[in-house]
Amino acid sequence: MTAGNAHDDALLSVRDLRTHIDTGDGRLHAVDGVSFDVAAGETVCLVGESGSGKSVTCESITGLVPSPPVNVVGGSATFDGESLLGRSDRELRAVRGTRIAHVFQNPQRALDPVYTVGEQVAEPVAIHGTQNGETPRDRAVDLLRRVGIPRASERADDYPHEFSGGMQQRVAIAIALAADPDLVIADEPTTAVDVTVQARLIDLFRELTDDETALLLVTHDLRVTASLADRVLVMYGGTILERGPVGDVFSMPAHPYTQALFGSYGERQESTDPRPARGDVPTDGCRFRGECPHAVDACTGGDQPAFHPVEDDPAHAASCVHYAPDGDSSSIRAAAAASSPTGSESPSDASLSPDPTRSDDSRPGVDTDE
Ligand SMILES: Nc1ncnc2c1ncn2[C@@H]1O[C@H](COP(=O)(O)OP(=O)(O)OP(=O)(O)O)[C@@H](O)[C@H]1O
Numbered sequence: 001m002t003a004g005n006a007h008d009d010a011l012l013s014v015r016d017l018r019t020h021i022d023t024g025d026g027r028l029h030a031v032d033g034v035s036f037d038v039a040a041g042e043t044v045c046l047v048g049e050s051g052s053g054k055s056v057t058c059e060s061i062t063g064l065v066p067s068p069p070v071n072v073v074g075g076s077a078t079f080d081g082e083s084l085l086g087r088s089d090r091e092l093r094a095v096r097g098t099r100i101a102h103v104f105q106n107p108q109r110a111l112d113p114v115y116t117v118g119e120q121v122a123e124p125v126a127i128h129g130t131q132n133g134e135t136p137r138d139r140a141v142d143l144l145r146r147v148g149i150p151r152a153s154e155r156a157d158d159y160p161h162e163f164s165g166g167m168q169q170r171v172a173i174a175i176a177l178a179a180d181p182d183l184v185i186a187d188e189p190t191t192a193v194d195v196t197v198q199a200r201l202i203d204l205f206r207e208l209t210d211d212e213t214a215l216l217l218v219t220h221d222l223r224v225t226a227s228l229a230d231r232v233l234v235m236y237g238g239t240i241l242e243r244g245p246v247g248d249v250f251s252m253p254a255h256p257y258t259q260a261l262f263g264s265y266g267e268r269q270e271s272t273d274p275r276p277a278r279g280d281v282p283t284d285g286c287r288f289r290g291e292c293p294h295a296v297d298a299c300t301g302g303d304q305p306a307f308h309p310v311e312d313d314p315a316h317a318a319s320c321v322h323y324a325p326d327g328d329s330s331s332i333r334a335a336a337a338a339s340s341p342t343g344s345e346s347p348s349d350a351s352l353s354p355d356p357t358r359s360d361d362s363r364p365g366v367d368t369d370e
Pocket residue numbers: 021023028030048049050051052053054055056057066069070278
Protein backbone atom coordinates (compact mmCIF):
# COMPACT_ATOMS: atom_id res chain seq x y z
CA MET A 1 0.00 0.00 0.00
CA THR A 2 1.44 3.36 -0.89
CA ALA A 3 1.50 6.08 1.68
CA GLY A 4 0.81 8.89 -0.78
CA ASN A 5 -2.50 10.66 -1.04
CA ALA A 6 -4.16 9.13 1.98
CA HIS A 7 -6.35 12.18 2.22
CA ASP A 8 -8.29 11.42 -0.95
CA ASP A 9 -9.29 7.95 0.08
CA ALA A 10 -9.08 8.22 3.86
CA LEU A 11 -11.06 5.65 5.81
CA LEU A 12 -10.48 7.57 9.02
CA SER A 13 -9.86 11.28 8.89
CA VAL A 14 -9.07 13.22 12.06
CA ARG A 15 -8.84 17.00 11.95
CA ASP A 16 -7.72 19.38 14.69
CA LEU A 17 -8.91 17.04 17.42
CA ARG A 18 -8.85 18.62 20.87
CA THR A 19 -9.50 16.73 24.09
CA HIS A 20 -9.18 18.42 27.44
CA ILE A 21 -9.13 16.81 30.86
CA ASP A 22 -10.33 18.50 34.02
CA THR A 23 -7.75 17.56 36.58
CA GLY A 24 -7.91 18.58 40.23
CA ASP A 25 -5.65 21.56 39.58
CA GLY A 26 -6.55 22.74 36.10
CA ARG A 27 -7.18 21.75 32.57
CA LEU A 28 -4.85 19.42 30.72
CA HIS A 29 -4.73 19.78 26.93
CA ALA A 30 -4.21 16.04 26.49
CA VAL A 31 -4.98 16.17 22.76
CA ASP A 32 -4.18 19.59 21.39
CA GLY A 33 -4.91 19.85 17.67
CA VAL A 34 -4.28 16.43 16.15
CA SER A 35 -4.84 15.77 12.44
CA PHE A 36 -4.13 12.60 10.49
CA ASP A 37 -5.62 10.11 8.05
CA VAL A 38 -5.69 6.35 7.88
CA ALA A 39 -6.42 4.89 4.45
CA ALA A 40 -8.19 1.58 3.91
CA GLY A 41 -5.79 -1.28 4.50
CA GLU A 42 -3.04 0.99 5.76
CA THR A 43 -1.07 0.48 8.98
CA VAL A 44 -0.26 3.73 10.78
CA CYS A 45 1.88 3.67 13.93
CA LEU A 46 1.47 6.36 16.55
CA VAL A 47 4.67 6.76 18.56
CA GLY A 48 5.73 9.18 21.28
CA GLU A 49 6.72 9.22 24.91
CA SER A 50 4.46 8.28 27.78
CA GLY A 51 1.77 10.89 28.43
CA SER A 52 1.98 12.44 24.95
CA GLY A 53 -1.72 11.75 24.35
CA LYS A 54 -1.69 8.65 22.15
CA SER A 55 -4.31 6.71 24.09
CA VAL A 56 -6.56 9.71 24.62
CA THR A 57 -6.38 10.40 20.87
CA CYS A 58 -7.44 6.84 20.01
CA GLU A 59 -10.18 6.73 22.60
CA SER A 60 -11.54 10.18 21.75
CA ILE A 61 -12.19 9.03 18.21
CA THR A 62 -14.52 6.23 19.21
CA GLY A 63 -16.02 7.74 22.35
CA LEU A 64 -14.20 5.57 24.86
CA VAL A 65 -12.90 8.42 27.02
CA PRO A 66 -14.56 8.77 30.43
CA SER A 67 -16.51 12.03 30.32
CA PRO A 68 -16.16 13.73 32.77
CA PRO A 69 -13.29 14.34 33.34
CA VAL A 70 -12.21 13.86 29.72
CA ASN A 71 -13.97 16.02 27.11
CA VAL A 72 -13.57 16.19 23.37
CA VAL A 73 -13.83 19.95 22.92
CA GLY A 74 -13.07 20.45 19.24
CA GLY A 75 -12.17 19.10 15.84
CA SER A 76 -13.60 16.28 13.78
CA ALA A 77 -13.19 12.57 13.26
CA THR A 78 -14.74 11.15 10.11
CA PHE A 79 -14.97 7.44 9.44
CA ASP A 80 -15.99 6.28 5.98
CA GLY A 81 -17.54 9.70 5.35
CA GLU A 82 -19.52 9.92 8.58
CA SER A 83 -18.74 11.94 11.65
CA LEU A 84 -17.92 9.97 14.79
CA LEU A 85 -17.90 12.86 17.24
CA GLY A 86 -21.11 13.91 18.90
CA ARG A 87 -22.81 10.58 18.33
CA SER A 88 -24.73 8.86 21.08
CA ASP A 89 -23.12 6.12 23.17
CA ARG A 90 -25.43 3.63 21.52
CA GLU A 91 -24.41 4.62 18.00
CA LEU A 92 -20.75 4.56 18.94
CA ARG A 93 -21.07 1.14 20.50
CA ALA A 94 -22.57 -0.10 17.25
CA VAL A 95 -19.66 1.34 15.25
CA ARG A 96 -17.15 -0.14 17.69
CA GLY A 97 -18.78 -3.52 17.57
CA THR A 98 -18.83 -3.75 13.81
CA ARG A 99 -16.56 -1.46 11.81
CA ILE A 100 -13.91 -0.25 14.24
CA ALA A 101 -12.42 -2.62 16.82
CA HIS A 102 -10.14 -1.79 19.74
CA VAL A 103 -7.36 -3.93 21.15
CA PHE A 104 -6.01 -2.67 24.47
CA GLN A 105 -2.77 -3.13 26.34
CA ASN A 106 -4.62 -5.09 28.98
CA PRO A 107 -6.63 -7.87 27.30
CA GLN A 108 -8.91 -8.09 30.32
CA ARG A 109 -10.43 -4.79 29.27
CA ALA A 110 -11.98 -6.61 26.31
CA LEU A 111 -12.86 -9.83 28.11
CA ASP A 112 -15.85 -10.58 30.29
CA PRO A 113 -14.99 -13.03 33.09
CA VAL A 114 -18.46 -14.60 33.16
CA TYR A 115 -18.68 -15.80 29.56
CA THR A 116 -16.59 -18.41 27.78
CA VAL A 117 -14.17 -17.09 25.19
CA GLY A 118 -16.13 -18.91 22.49
CA GLU A 119 -19.29 -17.05 23.47
CA GLN A 120 -17.42 -13.76 23.48
CA VAL A 121 -16.00 -14.25 20.00
CA ALA A 122 -19.32 -15.58 18.71
CA GLU A 123 -21.30 -12.53 19.84
CA PRO A 124 -19.89 -10.03 17.32
CA VAL A 125 -19.90 -12.79 14.70
CA ALA A 126 -23.63 -13.22 15.23
CA ILE A 127 -24.20 -9.47 14.87
CA HIS A 128 -22.10 -9.36 11.72
CA GLY A 129 -23.72 -12.48 10.25
CA THR A 130 -22.09 -15.64 8.88
CA GLN A 131 -21.91 -17.20 5.45
CA ASN A 132 -22.41 -20.67 3.97
CA GLY A 133 -24.51 -21.98 6.85
CA GLU A 134 -21.64 -21.55 9.31
CA THR A 135 -22.82 -21.01 12.89
CA PRO A 136 -21.38 -18.14 14.95
CA ARG A 137 -19.76 -20.82 17.11
CA ASP A 138 -18.03 -22.42 14.09
CA ARG A 139 -16.74 -19.06 12.99
CA ALA A 140 -15.60 -18.23 16.55
CA VAL A 141 -13.59 -21.46 16.70
CA ASP A 142 -12.11 -20.63 13.29
CA LEU A 143 -11.04 -17.21 14.53
CA LEU A 144 -9.55 -18.64 17.72
CA ARG A 145 -7.58 -21.06 15.57
CA ARG A 146 -6.50 -18.24 13.26
CA VAL A 147 -5.06 -16.21 16.14
CA GLY A 148 -3.15 -19.27 17.31
CA ILE A 149 -5.14 -20.76 20.20
CA PRO A 150 -4.18 -24.46 20.33
CA ARG A 151 -7.10 -26.94 20.46
CA ALA A 152 -9.43 -24.06 19.66
CA SER A 153 -12.66 -26.06 19.57
CA GLU A 154 -12.09 -27.31 23.13
CA ARG A 155 -10.61 -24.07 24.45
CA ALA A 156 -13.64 -22.13 23.20
CA ASP A 157 -15.53 -23.47 26.21
CA ASP A 158 -13.00 -22.10 28.70
CA TYR A 159 -13.26 -18.83 30.59
CA PRO A 160 -10.75 -15.97 30.23
CA HIS A 161 -9.02 -16.69 33.56
CA GLU A 162 -8.05 -20.13 32.23
CA PHE A 163 -5.74 -18.49 29.67
CA SER A 164 -2.29 -16.94 30.06
CA GLY A 165 -1.86 -13.20 29.41
CA GLY A 166 -0.53 -13.82 25.90
CA MET A 167 -3.38 -16.19 25.07
CA GLN A 168 -5.90 -13.72 26.51
CA GLN A 169 -4.53 -11.09 24.16
CA ARG A 170 -4.97 -13.52 21.24
CA VAL A 171 -8.58 -14.03 22.31
CA ALA A 172 -9.04 -10.25 22.50
CA ILE A 173 -7.67 -9.97 18.97
CA ALA A 174 -10.09 -12.70 17.82
CA ILE A 175 -12.97 -10.73 19.35
CA ALA A 176 -11.72 -7.58 17.60
CA LEU A 177 -11.65 -9.37 14.26
CA ALA A 178 -14.92 -11.22 14.72
CA ALA A 179 -17.09 -8.62 13.02
CA ASP A 180 -14.57 -8.21 10.20
CA PRO A 181 -13.84 -4.55 11.02
CA ASP A 182 -12.44 -2.07 8.53
CA LEU A 183 -10.20 -0.51 11.16
CA VAL A 184 -8.46 -1.98 14.20
CA ILE A 185 -7.18 0.47 16.79
CA ALA A 186 -4.58 -1.30 18.90
CA ASP A 187 -3.09 0.52 21.89
CA GLU A 188 0.19 -1.10 22.95
CA PRO A 189 -1.23 -4.57 22.41
CA THR A 190 2.07 -6.30 23.10
CA THR A 191 3.30 -4.31 26.09
CA ALA A 192 1.83 -6.45 28.85
CA VAL A 193 3.11 -9.81 27.59
CA ASP A 194 6.57 -11.34 27.75
CA VAL A 195 9.07 -10.98 24.95
CA THR A 196 8.55 -14.31 23.19
CA VAL A 197 4.78 -13.85 23.19
CA GLN A 198 5.31 -10.31 21.92
CA ALA A 199 7.14 -11.59 18.86
CA ARG A 200 4.31 -14.00 18.09
CA LEU A 201 1.66 -11.33 18.50
CA ILE A 202 3.59 -9.06 16.14
CA ASP A 203 3.67 -11.84 13.56
CA LEU A 204 -0.04 -12.22 14.05
CA PHE A 205 -0.67 -8.51 13.49
CA ARG A 206 1.54 -8.60 10.44
CA GLU A 207 -0.52 -11.43 8.97
CA LEU A 208 -3.78 -9.75 9.84
CA THR A 209 -2.82 -6.41 8.35
CA ASP A 210 -1.65 -7.90 5.10
CA ASP A 211 -5.30 -7.99 4.12
CA GLU A 212 -7.72 -5.10 3.76
CA THR A 213 -7.98 -4.24 7.45
CA ALA A 214 -6.52 -0.86 8.39
CA LEU A 215 -4.57 -0.65 11.63
CA LEU A 216 -3.91 2.33 13.87
CA LEU A 217 -1.25 1.02 16.23
CA VAL A 218 0.08 2.76 19.32
CA THR A 219 3.47 1.41 20.27
CA HIS A 220 6.63 2.37 22.13
CA ASP A 221 8.58 -0.22 20.24
CA LEU A 222 10.51 0.95 17.19
CA ARG A 223 11.04 -2.66 16.14
CA VAL A 224 7.30 -3.18 16.00
CA THR A 225 6.94 0.05 14.06
CA ALA A 226 9.65 -1.00 11.61
CA SER A 227 8.05 -4.34 10.98
CA LEU A 228 4.40 -3.27 10.69
CA ALA A 229 3.99 0.39 9.75
CA ASP A 230 3.31 1.93 6.39
CA ARG A 231 3.37 5.38 7.97
CA VAL A 232 4.42 6.84 11.30
CA LEU A 233 2.96 9.69 13.37
CA VAL A 234 5.23 11.11 16.08
CA MET A 235 3.33 12.62 18.97
CA TYR A 236 4.47 14.93 21.76
CA GLY A 237 2.55 17.15 24.16
CA GLY A 238 -0.84 16.35 22.68
CA THR A 239 0.09 17.08 19.11
CA ILE A 240 1.74 15.44 16.12
CA LEU A 241 5.19 16.81 15.32
CA GLU A 242 6.26 14.62 12.42
CA ARG A 243 4.54 12.28 9.99
CA GLY A 244 5.67 10.25 7.04
CA PRO A 245 6.30 6.88 5.43
CA VAL A 246 8.15 4.68 7.93
CA GLY A 247 11.26 4.33 5.75
CA ASP A 248 11.59 8.09 5.38
CA VAL A 249 11.01 8.92 9.05
CA PHE A 250 13.44 6.21 10.17
CA SER A 251 16.18 7.15 7.73
CA MET A 252 15.72 10.92 8.21
CA PRO A 253 14.11 11.72 11.57
CA ALA A 254 13.43 15.38 10.88
CA HIS A 255 11.82 16.96 13.92
CA PRO A 256 14.14 17.65 16.87
CA TYR A 257 11.68 15.73 19.06
CA THR A 258 11.77 12.68 16.80
CA GLN A 259 15.55 12.83 16.97
CA ALA A 260 15.42 12.97 20.78
CA LEU A 261 12.90 10.13 20.94
CA PHE A 262 14.80 7.86 18.55
CA GLY A 263 18.15 8.84 20.02
CA SER A 264 17.07 7.82 23.51
CA TYR A 265 15.48 4.59 22.33
CA GLY A 266 18.26 2.30 23.56
CA GLU A 267 18.56 4.03 26.92
CA ARG A 268 14.85 4.21 27.56
CA GLN A 269 14.49 0.47 27.25
CA GLU A 270 16.54 0.14 30.44
CA SER A 271 15.42 3.29 32.18
CA THR A 272 12.56 3.30 34.64
CA ASP A 273 12.69 7.05 35.23
CA PRO A 274 9.48 8.69 34.09
CA ARG A 275 9.87 11.85 32.05
CA PRO A 276 8.98 15.20 33.61
CA ALA A 277 5.28 15.81 34.13
CA ARG A 278 3.17 17.03 31.23
CA GLY A 279 2.45 20.28 33.06
CA ASP A 280 5.65 21.69 31.52
CA VAL A 281 4.40 21.50 27.95
CA PRO A 282 3.42 24.94 26.61
CA THR A 283 -0.07 25.42 25.19
CA ASP A 284 0.96 27.75 22.36
CA GLY A 285 3.64 27.75 19.68
CA CYS A 286 5.78 24.66 19.33
CA ARG A 287 4.93 22.32 22.18
CA PHE A 288 8.48 20.94 22.19
CA ARG A 289 10.33 24.24 22.35
CA GLY A 290 11.10 24.00 26.08
CA GLU A 291 13.26 20.93 25.47
CA CYS A 292 14.43 21.73 21.96
CA PRO A 293 18.12 22.45 21.34
CA HIS A 294 17.14 24.34 18.17
CA ALA A 295 14.43 26.59 19.67
CA VAL A 296 14.31 30.20 18.45
CA ASP A 297 11.94 33.12 19.11
CA ALA A 298 9.69 32.07 16.23
CA CYS A 299 8.82 28.86 18.10
CA THR A 300 6.86 30.86 20.70
CA GLY A 301 3.27 32.06 20.31
CA GLY A 302 0.49 31.21 17.88
CA ASP A 303 -0.43 27.67 16.91
CA GLN A 304 1.80 24.64 16.67
CA PRO A 305 3.92 25.38 13.54
CA ALA A 306 2.53 24.21 10.20
CA PHE A 307 3.78 20.99 8.60
CA HIS A 308 6.56 21.54 6.07
CA PRO A 309 7.89 18.87 3.73
CA VAL A 310 11.25 17.47 4.83
CA GLU A 311 12.46 16.28 1.45
CA ASP A 312 10.88 15.83 -1.94
CA ASP A 313 8.11 13.56 -0.71
CA PRO A 314 5.34 15.81 0.67
CA ALA A 315 4.06 12.86 2.74
CA HIS A 316 7.08 13.24 5.03
CA ALA A 317 6.60 16.48 6.93
CA ALA A 318 7.66 18.12 10.18
CA SER A 319 5.80 20.66 12.28
CA CYS A 320 8.84 22.87 12.82
CA VAL A 321 9.58 26.46 11.81
CA HIS A 322 13.08 25.51 10.65
CA TYR A 323 11.62 23.51 7.74
CA ALA A 324 9.60 26.48 6.47
CA PRO A 325 10.71 27.75 3.05
CA ASP A 326 12.52 30.67 4.69
CA GLY A 327 13.89 28.56 7.57
CA ASP A 328 17.28 26.96 7.99
CA SER A 329 17.10 23.29 8.91
CA SER A 330 20.69 22.43 8.06
CA SER A 331 21.92 21.84 11.61
CA ILE A 332 18.85 19.74 12.43
CA ARG A 333 19.29 17.70 9.27
CA ALA A 334 22.92 17.19 10.17
CA ALA A 335 21.81 15.59 13.46
CA ALA A 336 19.37 13.21 11.77
CA ALA A 337 21.80 10.41 10.95
CA ALA A 338 22.96 10.06 14.55
CA SER A 339 19.45 9.34 15.78
CA SER A 340 18.19 7.33 12.81
CA PRO A 341 17.26 3.83 13.96
CA THR A 342 18.38 2.59 10.57
CA GLY A 343 21.14 5.11 9.90
CA SER A 344 24.76 4.21 9.30
CA GLU A 345 25.92 5.60 12.65
CA SER A 346 23.74 3.38 14.78
CA PRO A 347 24.73 -0.21 15.48
CA SER A 348 23.60 -2.44 12.68
CA ASP A 349 20.30 -3.88 13.74
CA ALA A 350 18.37 -5.41 10.90
CA SER A 351 15.22 -5.72 13.02
CA LEU A 352 14.95 -1.93 13.17
CA SER A 353 14.89 -1.56 9.42
CA PRO A 354 11.40 -1.24 8.03
CA ASP A 355 10.21 -4.43 6.44
CA PRO A 356 10.89 -3.92 2.73
CA THR A 357 7.93 -6.09 1.76
CA ARG A 358 5.61 -3.52 3.30
CA SER A 359 7.17 -0.53 1.62
CA ASP A 360 6.57 1.11 -1.68
CA ASP A 361 9.07 -0.55 -4.01
CA SER A 362 9.78 2.68 -5.82
CA ARG A 363 10.88 4.34 -2.61
CA PRO A 364 14.64 4.57 -2.22
CA GLY A 365 16.55 4.13 1.03
CA VAL A 366 14.58 1.23 2.44
CA ASP A 367 17.23 -1.42 2.53
CA THR A 368 17.57 -3.98 5.27
CA ASP A 369 21.28 -4.34 4.60
CA GLU A 370 22.05 -0.77 5.65
N1 LIG B 1 -8.89 9.80 32.88
C1 LIG B 1 -7.87 10.65 33.03
N2 LIG B 1 -7.83 11.53 34.04
C2 LIG B 1 -6.80 12.41 34.20
N3 LIG B 1 -5.77 12.50 33.36
C3 LIG B 1 -5.74 11.65 32.31
C4 LIG B 1 -6.79 10.67 32.08
N4 LIG B 1 -6.48 9.97 30.97
C5 LIG B 1 -5.32 10.48 30.53
N5 LIG B 1 -4.87 11.47 31.32
C6 LIG B 1 -3.65 12.28 31.12
O1 LIG B 1 -3.65 12.70 29.76
C7 LIG B 1 -2.32 12.72 29.25
C8 LIG B 1 -2.26 11.88 27.99
O2 LIG B 1 -2.45 10.53 28.38
P1 LIG B 1 -2.41 9.30 27.39
O3 LIG B 1 -2.88 8.12 28.15
O4 LIG B 1 -3.15 9.62 26.14
O5 LIG B 1 -0.85 9.19 27.06
P2 LIG B 1 -0.12 8.08 26.18
O6 LIG B 1 0.62 8.82 25.11
O7 LIG B 1 -1.09 7.06 25.74
O8 LIG B 1 0.94 7.50 27.23
P3 LIG B 1 1.42 5.99 27.48
O9 LIG B 1 2.47 5.75 26.44
O10 LIG B 1 1.98 6.02 28.86
O11 LIG B 1 0.24 5.08 27.33
C9 LIG B 1 -1.43 12.22 30.37
O12 LIG B 1 -0.88 13.34 31.02
C10 LIG B 1 -2.37 11.48 31.29
O13 LIG B 1 -1.92 11.51 32.61
